[in-house]
Amino acid sequence: xxxxxxxxxxxxxxxxxxxxxxxxxxxxxxxxxxYWSWIRQPAGKGLEWIGRIYTSGSTSFNPSLKSRVATxxxxxKNQFSLKxxxxxxxxTAVYYCARATKxxxxxxxxxxxxxxxxxxxxxx
Amino acid sequence: xxxxxxxxxxxxxxxxxxxTITCRASQTIGSYLNWYRQKSGRAPELLIYGxxxxxxxxxxxFSGSGSGTDFTLAISSLQPEDSATYFCQQxxxxxxxxxxxxxxxxx
Numbered sequence: 153x154x155x156x157x158x159x160x161x162x163x164x165x166x167x168x169x170x171x172x173x174x175x176x177x178x179x180x181x182x183x184x185x186x187y188w189s190w191i192r193q194p195a196g197k198g199l200e201w202i203g204r205i206y207t208s209g210s211t212s213f214n215p216s217l218k219s220r221v222a223t224x225x226x227x228x229k230n231q232f233s234l235k236x237x238x239x240x241x242x243x244t245a246v247y248y249c250a251r252a253t254k255x256x257x258x259x260x261x262x263x264x265x266x267x268x269x270x271x272x273x274x275x276x
Numbered sequence: 277x278x279x280x281x282x283x284x285x286x287x288x289x290x291x292x293x294x295x296t297i298t299c300r301a302s303q304t305i306g307s308y309l310n311w312y313r314q315k316s317g318r319a320p321e322l323l324i325y326g327x328x329x330x331x332x333x334x335x336x337x338f339s340g341s342g343s344g345t346d347f348t349l350a351i352s353s354l355q356p357e358d359s360a361t362y363f364c365q366q367x368x369x370x371x372x373x374x375x376x377x378x379x380x381x382x383x
Contacts, residue, residue: 199320199365200374201373201374203371213371215277248319255326256326258329260325260326260367261367262310262326263320264325266319267319
Protein backbone atom coordinates (compact mmCIF):
# COMPACT_ATOMS: atom_id res chain seq x y z
CA UNK A 153 0.00 0.00 0.00
CA UNK A 154 1.00 3.64 -0.34
CA UNK A 155 3.43 4.93 2.27
CA UNK A 156 4.74 8.44 2.89
CA UNK A 157 8.05 9.44 4.42
CA UNK A 158 9.13 12.94 5.40
CA UNK A 159 12.75 14.03 5.21
CA UNK A 160 14.66 17.21 5.91
CA UNK A 161 16.73 19.07 8.51
CA UNK A 162 15.64 18.67 12.10
CA UNK A 163 17.08 22.03 13.12
CA UNK A 164 16.54 25.35 11.38
CA UNK A 165 17.82 28.74 12.47
CA UNK A 166 15.39 31.62 13.05
CA UNK A 167 14.64 33.70 9.93
CA UNK A 168 15.79 30.88 7.65
CA UNK A 169 13.69 28.63 5.42
CA UNK A 170 12.40 25.25 6.52
CA UNK A 171 12.48 22.71 3.69
CA UNK A 172 10.89 19.27 3.83
CA UNK A 173 10.31 16.56 1.27
CA UNK A 174 7.75 13.78 1.33
CA UNK A 175 8.53 10.64 -0.65
CA UNK A 176 5.62 8.53 -1.85
CA UNK A 177 6.21 4.79 -2.17
CA UNK A 178 3.93 1.93 -3.16
CA UNK A 179 2.07 3.99 -5.74
CA UNK A 180 2.36 6.86 -8.18
CA UNK A 181 1.94 10.39 -6.94
CA UNK A 182 0.17 11.14 -10.24
CA UNK A 183 -2.54 8.50 -10.03
CA UNK A 184 -5.96 9.04 -8.58
CA UNK A 185 -7.79 12.03 -7.22
CA UNK A 186 -5.43 13.00 -4.43
CA TYR A 187 -4.30 16.18 -2.80
CA TRP A 188 -0.85 15.97 -1.23
CA SER A 189 -0.96 17.76 2.09
CA TRP A 190 1.12 19.12 4.93
CA ILE A 191 -0.01 19.29 8.56
CA ARG A 192 1.95 20.26 11.64
CA GLN A 193 1.61 19.69 15.37
CA PRO A 194 3.54 21.61 18.06
CA ALA A 195 4.53 19.42 20.98
CA GLY A 196 1.54 18.62 23.15
CA LYS A 197 -0.84 20.62 20.98
CA GLY A 198 -3.36 20.15 18.21
CA LEU A 199 -3.11 19.74 14.46
CA GLU A 200 -2.75 22.62 12.04
CA TRP A 201 -3.38 22.19 8.32
CA ILE A 202 -0.64 23.96 6.36
CA GLY A 203 -1.77 23.38 2.80
CA ARG A 204 -2.10 21.02 -0.13
CA ILE A 205 -1.00 20.57 -3.71
CA TYR A 206 -2.49 18.65 -6.61
CA THR A 207 -0.23 17.05 -9.20
CA SER A 208 -1.38 19.69 -11.69
CA GLY A 209 0.32 22.24 -9.46
CA SER A 210 -2.89 23.69 -8.05
CA THR A 211 -2.40 24.73 -4.42
CA SER A 212 -4.32 25.87 -1.37
CA PHE A 213 -2.74 27.20 1.80
CA ASN A 214 -3.77 28.17 5.29
CA PRO A 215 -4.18 31.97 5.24
CA SER A 216 -2.28 32.16 8.53
CA LEU A 217 0.84 30.86 6.74
CA LYS A 218 0.14 31.69 3.12
CA SER A 219 2.69 34.51 2.82
CA ARG A 220 5.51 32.18 3.92
CA VAL A 221 4.58 28.83 2.36
CA ALA A 222 5.41 27.23 -0.95
CA THR A 223 4.87 23.67 -2.15
CA UNK A 224 5.89 21.73 -5.22
CA UNK A 225 5.53 18.30 -6.77
CA UNK A 226 8.22 16.30 -8.55
CA UNK A 227 6.42 13.48 -10.33
CA UNK A 228 9.68 12.03 -11.68
CA LYS A 229 10.85 11.42 -8.11
CA ASN A 230 7.40 10.67 -6.70
CA GLN A 231 7.91 13.45 -4.15
CA PHE A 232 6.30 16.64 -2.98
CA SER A 233 7.91 19.37 -0.93
CA LEU A 234 7.23 22.13 1.56
CA LYS A 235 9.11 25.37 2.08
CA UNK A 236 8.31 27.68 4.99
CA UNK A 237 10.27 30.92 5.05
CA UNK A 238 11.21 33.34 7.83
CA UNK A 239 10.73 30.75 10.54
CA UNK A 240 10.51 31.54 14.24
CA UNK A 241 10.32 29.41 17.36
CA UNK A 242 6.54 29.26 16.83
CA UNK A 243 7.18 27.06 13.79
CA THR A 244 8.76 24.35 15.95
CA ALA A 245 6.58 21.27 15.49
CA VAL A 246 6.23 17.77 14.16
CA TYR A 247 5.52 18.11 10.45
CA TYR A 248 3.43 15.48 8.72
CA CYS A 249 2.83 14.88 5.06
CA ALA A 250 -0.46 13.21 4.22
CA ARG A 251 -2.63 12.17 1.31
CA ALA A 252 -6.11 13.64 1.01
CA THR A 253 -8.35 11.21 -0.83
CA LYS A 254 -11.85 11.64 -2.19
CA UNK A 255 -13.59 8.97 -0.13
CA UNK A 256 -15.69 6.30 -1.87
CA UNK A 257 -18.31 7.88 -4.12
CA UNK A 258 -18.56 11.05 -2.06
CA UNK A 259 -17.08 14.49 -2.55
CA UNK A 260 -15.56 14.29 0.92
CA UNK A 261 -11.82 14.33 1.31
CA UNK A 262 -10.18 12.43 4.15
CA UNK A 263 -6.53 12.35 5.17
CA UNK A 264 -6.18 8.61 4.76
CA UNK A 265 -2.42 8.08 4.53
CA UNK A 266 0.11 9.86 6.75
CA UNK A 267 3.84 9.91 7.05
CA UNK A 268 5.36 9.13 10.44
CA UNK A 269 6.17 12.80 11.00
CA UNK A 270 9.44 14.65 11.36
CA UNK A 271 10.36 16.99 14.20
CA UNK A 272 11.62 20.40 13.19
CA UNK A 273 13.09 22.70 15.83
CA UNK A 274 13.71 26.37 15.16
CA UNK A 275 16.61 27.54 17.25
CA UNK A 276 19.89 29.37 16.90
CA UNK B 277 -12.05 29.77 9.14
CA UNK B 278 -14.45 27.14 10.47
CA UNK B 279 -13.80 26.65 14.17
CA UNK B 280 -14.13 23.10 15.50
CA UNK B 281 -14.78 22.60 19.21
CA UNK B 282 -14.57 19.19 20.86
CA UNK B 283 -15.82 18.05 24.23
CA UNK B 284 -14.74 16.81 26.59
CA UNK B 285 -11.06 17.70 26.36
CA UNK B 286 -10.24 14.54 28.29
CA UNK B 287 -11.99 11.53 29.72
CA UNK B 288 -11.21 8.31 31.50
CA UNK B 289 -13.07 5.04 31.00
CA UNK B 290 -12.66 1.32 31.47
CA UNK B 291 -12.20 -1.50 28.99
CA UNK B 292 -15.61 -2.49 27.65
CA UNK B 293 -17.22 0.89 28.32
CA UNK B 294 -19.07 2.88 25.68
CA UNK B 295 -17.85 6.44 25.27
CA THR B 296 -18.87 9.39 23.15
CA ILE B 297 -17.00 12.48 22.02
CA THR B 298 -18.72 15.48 20.51
CA CYS B 299 -17.55 18.01 17.95
CA ARG B 300 -19.26 21.27 17.06
CA ALA B 301 -18.56 23.40 14.01
CA SER B 302 -18.86 27.19 14.03
CA GLN B 303 -20.92 27.02 10.83
CA THR B 304 -22.80 24.34 8.99
CA ILE B 305 -20.51 21.87 7.24
CA GLY B 306 -23.02 19.27 6.05
CA SER B 307 -21.43 15.87 6.52
CA TYR B 308 -17.90 17.01 5.73
CA LEU B 309 -16.57 15.79 9.04
CA ASN B 310 -13.81 13.27 9.68
CA TRP B 311 -12.54 11.65 12.88
CA TYR B 312 -8.97 10.56 13.62
CA ARG B 313 -7.26 8.62 16.38
CA GLN B 314 -3.71 9.55 17.35
CA LYS B 315 -1.81 7.19 19.58
CA SER B 316 1.08 8.61 21.57
CA GLY B 317 4.07 9.41 19.37
CA ARG B 318 2.30 8.29 16.20
CA ALA B 319 0.65 9.95 13.24
CA PRO B 320 -3.14 10.31 13.25
CA GLU B 321 -5.17 7.59 11.55
CA LEU B 322 -8.49 8.10 9.82
CA LEU B 323 -11.41 6.36 11.53
CA ILE B 324 -14.59 7.94 10.18
CA TYR B 325 -15.20 10.08 7.09
CA GLY B 326 -18.30 11.88 5.96
CA UNK B 327 -19.52 12.02 9.57
CA UNK B 328 -20.68 8.40 9.66
CA UNK B 329 -18.75 6.19 7.21
CA UNK B 330 -16.25 3.78 8.70
CA UNK B 331 -12.87 3.98 6.98
CA UNK B 332 -11.50 0.73 5.60
CA UNK B 333 -9.51 -1.05 8.28
CA UNK B 334 -10.94 0.94 11.18
CA UNK B 335 -12.45 -1.25 13.92
CA UNK B 336 -16.21 -1.65 13.77
CA UNK B 337 -16.61 -0.51 17.38
CA PHE B 338 -16.16 3.05 16.09
CA SER B 339 -19.19 4.90 14.74
CA GLY B 340 -20.02 8.47 13.87
CA SER B 341 -23.18 10.50 13.57
CA GLY B 342 -24.40 14.03 13.02
CA SER B 343 -24.66 16.64 10.31
CA GLY B 344 -24.72 20.39 10.01
CA THR B 345 -22.87 21.65 13.08
CA ASP B 346 -23.07 18.86 15.67
CA PHE B 347 -21.28 15.54 15.44
CA THR B 348 -20.53 12.57 17.67
CA LEU B 349 -17.92 9.82 17.71
CA ALA B 350 -18.88 6.73 19.67
CA ILE B 351 -16.72 3.82 20.73
CA SER B 352 -18.97 0.91 21.63
CA SER B 353 -16.65 -1.28 23.66
CA LEU B 354 -13.37 0.30 24.66
CA GLN B 355 -10.18 -1.63 24.08
CA PRO B 356 -6.75 -0.91 25.63
CA GLU B 357 -5.44 0.25 22.24
CA ASP B 358 -8.06 3.03 22.20
CA SER B 359 -5.98 5.01 24.67
CA ALA B 360 -5.24 7.96 22.41
CA THR B 361 -6.20 11.49 21.46
CA TYR B 362 -9.14 11.88 19.08
CA PHE B 363 -9.54 14.75 16.64
CA CYS B 364 -12.40 15.86 14.47
CA GLN B 365 -11.64 17.69 11.21
CA GLN B 366 -13.82 19.52 8.73
CA UNK B 367 -13.16 19.09 5.02
CA UNK B 368 -16.02 21.37 3.92
CA UNK B 369 -13.76 24.26 3.05
CA UNK B 370 -10.12 25.20 3.16
CA UNK B 371 -8.32 25.83 5.39
CA UNK B 372 -9.19 22.44 6.78
CA UNK B 373 -9.45 22.78 10.55
CA UNK B 374 -9.25 20.36 13.44
CA UNK B 375 -10.79 20.23 16.86
CA UNK B 376 -8.42 20.70 19.78
CA UNK B 377 -8.51 16.99 20.59
CA UNK B 378 -9.99 14.71 23.24
CA UNK B 379 -7.54 12.66 25.27
CA UNK B 380 -8.99 9.27 26.20
CA UNK B 381 -7.40 7.37 29.06
CA UNK B 382 -8.14 3.74 29.76
CA UNK B 383 -8.40 3.09 33.48
